[in-house]
Amino acid sequence: xxxxxxxxxxxxxxxxxxxxxxxxxxxxxxxxxxxxxxxxxxxxxxxxxxxxxxxxxxxxxxxxxxxxxxxxxxxxxxxxxxxxxxxxxxxxxxxxxxxxxxxxxxxxxxxxxxxxxxxxxxxxxxxxxxxxxxxxxxxxxxxxxxxxxxxxxxxxxxxxxxxxxxxxxxxxxxxxxxxxxxxxxxxxxxxxxxxxxxxxxxxxxxxxxxxxxxxxxxxxxxxxxxxxxxxxxxxxxxxxxxxxxxxxxxxxxxxxxxxxxxxxxxxxxxxxxxxxxxxxxxxxxxxxxxxxxxxxxxxx
Amino acid sequence: xxxxxxxxxxxxxxxxxxxxxxxxxxxxxxxxxxxxxxxxxxxxxxxxxxxxxxxxxxxxxxxxxxxxxxxxxxxxxxxxxxxxxxxxxxxxxxxxxxxxxxxxxxxxxxxxxxxxxxxxxxxxxxxxxxxxxxxxxxxxxxxxxxxxxxxxxxxxxxxxxxxxxxxxxxxxxxxxxxxxxxxxxxxxxxxxxxxxxxxxxxxxxxxxxxxxxxxxxxxxxxxxxxxxxxxxxxxxxxxxxxxxxxxxxxxxxxxxxxxxxxxxxxxxxxxxxxxxxxxxxxxxxxxxxxxxxxxxxxxxxxxxxxxxxxxxxxxxxxxxxxxxxxxxxxxxxxxxxxxxxxxxxxxxxxxxxxxxxxxxxxxxxxxxxxxxxxxxxxxxxxxxxxxxxxxxxxxxxxxxxxxxxxxxxxxxxxxxxxxxxxxxxxxxxxxxxxxxx
Numbered sequence: 001x002x003x004x005x006x007x008x009x010x011x012x013x014x015x016x017x018x019x020x021x022x023x024x025x026x027x028x029x030x031x032x033x034x035x036x037x038x039x040x041x042x043x044x045x046x047x048x049x050x051x052x053x054x055x056x057x058x059x060x061x062x063x064x065x066x067x068x069x070x071x072x073x074x075x076x077x078x079x080x081x082x083x084x085x086x087x088x089x090x091x092x093x094x095x096x097x098x099x100x101x102x103x104x105x106x107x108x109x110x111x112x113x114x115x116x117x118x119x120x121x122x123x124x125x126x127x128x129x130x131x132x133x134x135x136x137x138x139x140x141x142x143x144x145x146x147x148x149x150x151x152x153x154x155x156x157x158x159x160x161x162x163x164x165x166x167x168x169x170x171x172x173x174x175x176x177x178x179x180x181x182x183x184x185x186x187x188x189x190x191x192x193x194x195x196x197x198x199x200x201x202x203x204x205x206x207x208x209x210x211x212x213x214x215x216x217x218x219x220x221x222x223x224x225x226x227x228x229x230x231x232x233x234x235x236x237x238x239x240x241x242x243x244x245x246x247x248x249x250x251x252x253x254x255x256x257x258x259x260x261x262x263x264x265x266x267x268x269x270x271x272x273x274x275x276x277x278x279x280x281x282x283x284x285x286x287x288x289x290x291x292x293x294x295x296x297x298x299x300x
Numbered sequence: 301x302x303x304x305x306x307x308x309x310x311x312x313x314x315x316x317x318x319x320x321x322x323x324x325x326x327x328x329x330x331x332x333x334x335x336x337x338x339x340x341x342x343x344x345x346x347x348x349x350x351x352x353x354x355x356x357x358x359x360x361x362x363x364x365x366x367x368x369x370x371x372x373x374x375x376x377x378x379x380x381x382x383x384x385x386x387x388x389x390x391x392x393x394x395x396x397x398x399x400x401x402x403x404x405x406x407x408x409x410x411x412x413x414x415x416x417x418x419x420x421x422x423x424x425x426x427x428x429x430x431x432x433x434x435x436x437x438x439x440x441x442x443x444x445x446x447x448x449x450x451x452x453x454x455x456x457x458x459x460x461x462x463x464x465x466x467x468x469x470x471x472x473x474x475x476x477x478x479x480x481x482x483x484x485x486x487x488x489x490x491x492x493x494x495x496x497x498x499x500x501x502x503x504x505x506x507x508x509x510x511x512x513x514x515x516x517x518x519x520x521x522x523x524x525x526x527x528x529x530x531x532x533x534x535x536x537x538x539x540x541x542x543x544x545x546x547x548x549x550x551x552x553x554x555x556x557x558x559x560x561x562x563x564x565x566x567x568x569x570x571x572x573x574x575x576x577x578x579x580x581x582x583x584x585x586x587x588x589x590x591x592x593x594x595x596x597x598x599x600x601x602x603x604x605x606x607x608x609x610x611x612x613x614x615x616x617x618x619x620x621x622x623x624x625x626x627x628x629x630x631x632x633x634x635x636x637x638x639x640x641x642x643x644x645x646x647x648x649x650x651x652x653x654x655x656x657x658x659x660x661x662x663x664x665x666x667x668x669x670x671x672x673x674x675x676x677x678x679x680x681x682x683x684x685x686x687x688x689x690x691x692x693x694x695x696x697x698x699x700x701x702x703x704x705x706x707x708x709x710x711x712x713x714x715x716x717x718x719x720x721x722x723x724x725x726x727x728x729x730x731x732x733x734x735x736x737x
Contacts, residue, residue: 050543052717069546077543083536088314096310100303100544144540 001064003028003183004049004152009058011044018044020207021058024200026152026183031174033194033215034187036204037295042187043080045204046154049185050077062152073102076150078141080157080187086130093129094144101148108147115143119169135162142170146177153177153184159193171197191287201287203294210294215287222285222293227256227264230279231271241266253279303545307553308560315524315561324520325565329572336576359448360397360405360417369420369428370396372455392447400434409436415444428456502596507681508654510600511674513566514608515647521562522615522643523636525554526623529716530632533624538716547713551624555616562612600681603690610694611673614701615643621708624715646671650678657683667693669700 004026011019019041026032036042047053049060051067062071085093091112098108116122119139129137138161146153158174159167174197178184188194194201195215203211211218229235230253238247238254243263248255258264264282271277285293315321363370374394397405400417408414416435431452433440440448454474461470529551532538541550576582618639626635649671653662657678665675666689676693679685 047539047717052539052542072543072545075543077540079536079539081536083538083540085314085532085537086535087318092310092314096306097540097544099306100541 001028002026002061003030003063004032004185005059005061005064006045006049007059007061009045009048009055009060011041011048011053012056017207019048019055019204020209022202022204022209024202024212026185026200028151028183029178029181030199031178031184031186031197033198033201034185034204035189035191035194035201035291036187037206039206040204041207042204043156046077046156046185046187049152050075050154073148074151076145076148076153078145078153078155078158080160084129084137084140084144087128089125090127090129090132090140091125094140094147097144098147101150103148111147111149112143115147118173119143135166138162139166139170142173151182153182155184155186157188158186159188159190167193191291195287203291205295211290218290219284219287222290224261224264224282224284225258226283226285227254227258227267228279228281228283229254229256229267229271229277231274232276232278233274235271235274237274238267238270241270304549304553304556307545307550308557311528311554311557312560315528315558316564321561321565325568328565328569332569332572333576336573336582337579340581358393358395358408358414359444360408360414361394362397362400362405362417362419365398367420369431369455369459372458373418373451392444392451418448427460428452500596503600503681504654506596506600507678508651510604510608510677510681511647511651511654513569514604514611514674514677515643517562517566517608518612518615519640519643520565521558521612522619522639524561525558525616526619526626526632526636527629528554528558529620529623529712530626530629533626533716534628542716547716548709551617551620551709551712555613555620559609559612559616597681600677603680604677606694607673607677607697610697610701611646614669614673614697614704615639617701617705617708621711621715624712625718627718642670646674650674654678654682657681667696669697672697 002025004024006022006024008021008023009019010017010021022041022045024032024034034042034045044053048055051069051072060067062074065071084090091109094112095105095108098111099105103111113122113125116124121136121139124132124136124140129140132140142158145155155174159170162170171193174184174186178197186194186198198215200214201212201218202209235254238244238256241263243258243260244256244267245259246257248257256267258267261282268277268280271280361370361373374396395414397417400419405414405417409416416433419432419434421430421432433448457470457473465473532541545553619636622635622639623632626632649665650657650662653659656662662675662679662683665671666679666685672693676685676690680690
């Protein structure tokens with residue numbers, strides 16, 4: 001049974017269609033990547049999942065059941081423009097939010113202390129949000145989203161605006177939550193995070209689903225178009241090989257774009273003839289490239 | 301319900317802890333305490349003046365012995381100064397000196413013991429000869445002038461009347477004329493009307509105080525609510541809140557939480573008023589203003605509380621709804637303007653009609669939901685009102701509050717997720733249809 005399932009969900013704002021028939025399934029203990037350019041419908045989809053707004057068509061099922069107010073207790077949400085009360089103490093507001101989601105005050109406090117220790121900032125317990133740096137405010141927002149041990153966690157741009165150390169810290173935390181069985185719906189612009197964390201993704205473009213599936217499968221379905229070649233000496237005449245569309249000379253070798261996979265072998269043979277080959281790789285397309293292609297194509 | 305309690309508690313705790321609330325309440329208590337103690341301070345200062353002898357003036361009378369006007373004036377000195385009122389009474393004593401060059405007079409003038417002296421001119425015809433007042437600065441201050449005038453007037457009368465009238469006849473001449481009033485009643489319910497006609501002064505004071513208190517409280521708490529909602533929206537915590545508790549629960553939790561804050565503020569003010577009245581030196585204040593607490597109608601306080609609660613909720617819910625459609629705190633002032641205007645009408649109509657509480661304006665206003673809380677309070681306190689009128693007004697107010705509560709909930713549900721520019725009424729109406737609260 002999927003923890004979360006969206007079936008043909010449509011949302012319209014007046015004339016404008018914000019989400020056009022999205023389908024997706026999030027298994028228990030899975031991080032699901034929701035990608036898309038700005039205004040593609042990610043946030044609308046997430047808000048529908050959270051029950052903030054109702055879909056105009058289609059169904060959203062949670063463990064096979066439709067939305068009900070009790071489900072609010074099982075969900076955690078870190079909005080993109082995260083906010084907490086600036087003038088209220090961290091402990092006061094996070095315990096308040098946890099209690100609103102059905103946690104007892106004592107448990108909420110224990111959980112908050114655990115998370116503050118986890119992020120190595122126990123001294124923030126009595127601080128006001130406005131006294132913290134932006135990155136630390138974001139950590140508090142993250143704690144507010146997970147303090148009540150949600151089963152479904154919705155993270156909208158969780159890592160934006162954080163320094164690399166804190167990104168790693170949050171990434172490890174998210175993985176840990178996944179391993180504990182939390183289902184996570186995750187949106188971001190940063191493809192390397194998606195490749196590291198997610199198994200399945202959906203790429204939205206202007207309210208339509210353009211790419212969907214397991215990352216590995218998606219990558220396989222896209223032609224490999226890049227060859228990396230490192231040699232001891234120069235390799236002249238690479239441009240002459242049929243199927244090579246571009247050659248880029250780099251410090252320690254070449255990056256070549258090819259239009260058909262057969263060209264790769266010819267490049268290798270050509271290089272061997274020319275001299276010693278140190279490194280040869282036919283690169284999988286990166287998600288970044290896939291994203292740009294998918295979104296770019298539909299924009300044409 | 302559990303969540304509602306949590307929200308009420310959180311709202312209350314955080315509002316009461318804010319500096320704004322603490323400072324406003326403190327200032328109000330201080331101002332009230334100062335105001336209530338002003339009569340006492342005045343007494344204290346007056347008392348000091350008296351110790352310097354400033355309140356008892358001595359006026360010299362320069363006249364030949366045997367001048368009838370001077371003799372009458374001297375014999376009338378210090379008329380009717382009851383001992384128990386001495387603090388407030390302005391007293392003048394007259395002393396006779398043979399001439400303006402008299403050494404004792406000069407010494408007295410120099411030392412300030414004698415304020416000035418009177419001289420009489422040539423008598424021309426009947427009555428008092430012209431009188432001149434001489435003093436250092438040549439001025440005759442208001443109180444002294446009044447006193448001298450009435451004293452000289454009496455002398456004048458006595459000079460003219462001579463012994464043609466008896467003393468009691470003269471006294472009767474001076475007795476103030478009284479005009480009694482009696483209202484003619486068509487319905488013949490004279491007994492009831494008479495009781496209301498004489499609405500005790502204390503009720504006027506209480507109505508006045510309640511008008512101001514309720515107006516301030518409703519306006520302040522209303523603004524608090526809308527500011528709170530807007531700041532939750534602009535700080536984006538709203539999205540988290542709304543995934544945790546239904547908007548309806550949140551709105552009512554907030555409105556009730558701030559209601560308790562307002563109630564507490566009123567309680568603090570009431571306590572400080574009571575405490576000030578209890579101070580030993582203030583025990584005479586009410587009596588001084590001819591106020592009698594026992595005349596205070598309890599009904600006024602009970603109805604006042606009911607009207608306050610209903611009025612508060614009506615305004616607070618609308619403030620919450622307005623707050624919910626504004627995304628930025630800067631835009632809030634403009635958005636709450638219309639509702640503030642109505643609030644001012646609610647306040648000023650009864651305030652300006654406090655001495656004529658039975659005009660058609662007030663009667664109409666006391667049935668219109670937005671103005672009825674304070675206008676009805678005025679009528680109950682100092683006007684004439686039948687029970688059915690109160691009942692009808694309360695029912696209208698109650699129903700309106702419910703209708704607006706429902707409407708506010710819908711707007712709130714819609715508004716809290718609308719960002720960007722302030723939505724038009726059409727947009728709100730369209731979006732509202734999408735939610736079943």
